[in-house]
Amino acid sequence: MQLSGKRVLVTGASQGIGAEAAFRFAAHGAHVHLVARSAELLDQQVKRIIEFGGSATAHVADLADAVQIRALAEEVSAPDVLVNNAGVGRWLFLDDTSADELQTMTSVPYLAALLLTREYLGAMRSRGSGWIVNVNSPVSRLPIPGCVGYQSSRWALRGLTASLRLDLRGTGVGISEVVPGKVSSEYFNNNPGAEERIPAIARMIPTVTPQRCAKAIVDAVEKERAEHLFPWQLKAFEISGRLFPGLTSYLTWKTGTHR
């Protein structure tokens, strides 16, 4: 899809990957709707885009709340491109995770992506055009120990992408899944305890920047790519997981967190 003059909605756009993706879409001539909870951070990102000569608006919403998702869909009509990027979640053993925290990490990203996509899907299908991007985590391919709640939500997001892709065939609406390795955003500060749980074997995969993720997201829309895992070392690890599932899962377990 060509982006100039299009409208793009990016969730989790107050910082990190989402903020950089919003900036890059705006640099390609799109109007960007930036969504997150922090009004102040959103305003800073909108200001940055406008000072650059782009076009953007901020929309404050807690996407863990279905009522606020409905209100957002009333406020912003169906965009040409929807980027489901907002995500949270500490990496914890299941019985160390409170029920409230499990609900939150399931709500965002998974339920938020499901509900917001549902809000916009009818209009996209009627127009016969549109693109959805789901930003996912490597643990949606390669499970690691001590991370059940977060991981389940990521597998659900992967399932949402795969199943919706089938229903979208022939409609003119498409969907991509973009899966970066570890990213140098504030994610691990915002979700303490997660970084330490990356298994030693996965630390061989180089960290990528939010800017590189933004490029991958925009490329996925422009080139209408179904899936993009990067860097290549993550892709190699994923292929190894498919070819040698027992060995890959043993090494991940062996070099990961234990009680």
Ligand SMILES: NC(=O)c1ccc[n+]([C@@H]2O[C@H](COP(=O)([O-])OP(=O)(O)OC[C@H]3O[C@@H](n4cnc5c(N)ncnc54)[C@H](OP(=O)(O)O)[C@@H]3O)[C@@H](O)[C@H]2O)c1
């Ligand atoms: N960092 C990594 O290593 C990595 C790797 C692969 C995939 N990812 C995924 O990429 C996505 C973006 O991650 P990031 O690294 O940019 O993380 P981040 O810096 O922590 O940013 C997360 C974004 O999500 C928003 N958000 C969180 N909860 C929300 C809610 N309830 N409602 C609305 N917005 C909410 C946050 O904004 P507010 O706090 O202002 O609401 C923020 O803008 C996440 O889904 C993450 O899991 C990250």
